[in-house]
Amino acid sequence: MNKIEAFGKWLGKYFTVIVIIWAAFNYLLPATSTWVVPNTSYLLGIILFGMGLTLKGEDFARIVKRPVPVILGTVAHYVIMPFIAWLLCQIFQLSGATAVGVILVGSCPSGTSSSVMAYLAGGDVALDVSIETLSTLLAPIALPGLLLLYAGKYVAIPTQSLFLSTIQIVLVPIILGVVIHSIFGKRIDTITRALPLISQLAILLIIGAVVSANHDGLFTAATALVIPVVMLHNLSGYGLGFLFSKLIRLKDPQRKAITFEVGMQDSSLGATLAMKYFAPAAAIPSTIFSIWHNISGSILSSYWRGRTERKAGTAQQSSSTAPAGR
Template sequence: MTSSVFSQIVLPLCLFIIMFGMGLSLQIADFTRVGRYPKAVLLGTFGQMVLLPIAGFAVAAWLMPSAALAIGLVLLAACPGGTTSNLVTYLARGDLALSITLTAISSLLTIFTIPLIVSLAFLTFADASTQVQVPVGTMMAALFAITLLPVIIGMAVRAKAARFAAWLEPKINLFGALFLVFLIIVITAKQGDRIITQVTSSGVATLVLNVFMMGAGFLAARGFRLNADQSTSITIEIGIQNSTLAIMVATSFLSNPEIAIPAAVYSITMYLTGAVVIGLRHRQRRLAPKPATTLANGEA
C-alpha cells in the first residue's frame, strides 16, 4: 500500500467511520441544549474555538523547535473535541449532555475554522521546508464530507433504529481507538531516526497546552459559578481534542507527516491527564458530604 493511497483513501475512510460512530451517539436535542444552559455552552464553545487556538499559537512559538511541529500544535488546537472527551467525561461523572453538546457544536464550527487557523499558522511559522499552499476551499468541502456528513448519517440511523445504533456505537469506538494506535505506529515509522527528538520536543509542548487549557477551563467554569459536573465537562472538552482528525489533515491535505507528530504525541498525553481528572473527580465525590436523610420511622 503506497503512502498516497493510505493518506488519500484509507485514512479519510476510517475517519468517516469514526465520525459516523460519533453521530450514532447524537440526537437533535444535543444541538438545542443552548437554551437550557446557555452560560455553560457559550463558555465551553468560547474556550474551544477562541482560547484554545490562541494558546496553541503561544505554546508553539514558545516551545516548538521547528516550523512543522509548531504548525502541527496549532492544527491540533484548532480541532474539535472528539468521542474520547465524551468517554472521559462519562468516566469522570461530568455533565455528559453538556460534553456531547460542546462536541457537536465544535465539530460543526471547525469545518470553517480549521482551514483558516491552519492558514494563519503557515503564515506565522512556515519556513522553506514547510511552504505549502493551504487548500482552504477544498479542505472545507472535505472536512464536511469526512466529519459532518457521517455525523448526520449516524444521527439519522439512531433516529430510525436506536437499538441498532446503541449496539454498533461501542464497536466503532473500539475501532477508532485501535486505529489511532495504528496511526501513531505509522507516523513513528515514517519519521525514522528523527522521531525521538520530535517526540521529546512535542511531548513537553502538548503537555503544557493540555494542562494549561484544562486548568483554564476549570477556573473559568468555577468563576462563572457552574456546578461541579458542568465544570468537569468544560475542563475535559477544552483539554481533549480530536487528534485523529489532526493527523488526517496533516497527512492528507498538508502532505507532511512531521506536522502530525504533535497530534500523535497528544493522543497519549490526553489519556494520562484524562485519567488524572477521573481520579480527582472520584476522590471529590467520595469525600463530598452525604445529604441528610430521614429514617422511615421518623428518627433523624
C-alpha cells in the same frame, strides 16, 4: 455481541496502556502500519460516523434549550487551545512543520475521549456531548480559519482544501450517522453497542500509521521539544478551561465537563489532516497529544472521582454520628 461489547469495555479500561504499547511496537516495526497511511481519513470517517449514530434529537435539543453553557464552552475551546498552541511555539521557538502540527492540533474540535473522562469524573456528560457536537460541526470553518491566523507565517495554508476536506471527513459521516439513526432508531442498537470498540481500534490504527510514517524523525533534535510542548498545551487547556468555568459561575459537574472539553482535542483529525496537507512531521504533535491526553485525562478524572467519593463518605459519616433529634 456481548463478547464484542465486553472486549470493548476491556480495551477502554486499559486503552492508555495499549496506545503506548502499540505506538512503541510500530516504532520498532514501522512496516506494520504503513498500509494504513493512505487510509487514515477513512478510519476517521468511521469514528465520526459512529458518533453520528449515537446522536439523537434530544442531543441537539439540549443545545437549543441550554445554549449559553454550550456556546461559551465551545468558544472557550476555540479561543484557548489555538492561542496556547501559538504562544508555546513562540516560547519554545518552534518553526516549520513542527509549529504547524502544534497549532493544528490546537485548532481541532473537542476530543471524543472527553465525554468518557467527564463521565468518570462525575461531570455533566450532557453538556460535554453538546459542546463536543457543536465544536465538531463548526470545525470546517473554525479549523482552516484558525490555522490561517496562527500558522500562516510558517507555511502556506490551503484553507479551501482544508474546508472541503473537513466537511467530507467530519460533517458528512456525522450527518449520515444521524440520518441512519433517525430512520432505523432502536433497530441499530446492536450496532451502536459495538461502536466504542470500533472507534478505539480505528484510533489505534491511525496512531500506528502516524508513528510508522514518522519513524525516522520521531525522536530527533528537531522534535525533542514536542513532548513538553504537548504536555503543557493540554495541561494549560485544563487549567484555563476550569478557571473560565469558575468565572462564569458554573456548578461543579459543569466545570468538570468544560475542563475536559477545552483541554482534550480530536487529535486523530489533526494527525489525518497533517499527513494529507503538510509534512509528515506535522502529525507528530497530534500523535503525542493522543497518547498524553488519555493519560492526563485518566489521572484528572480519577482524582475528581476520588475527591467526590471522599466528600460523600465524610458527609455520610457526619450524618451517622450526629445526635438524634428529640
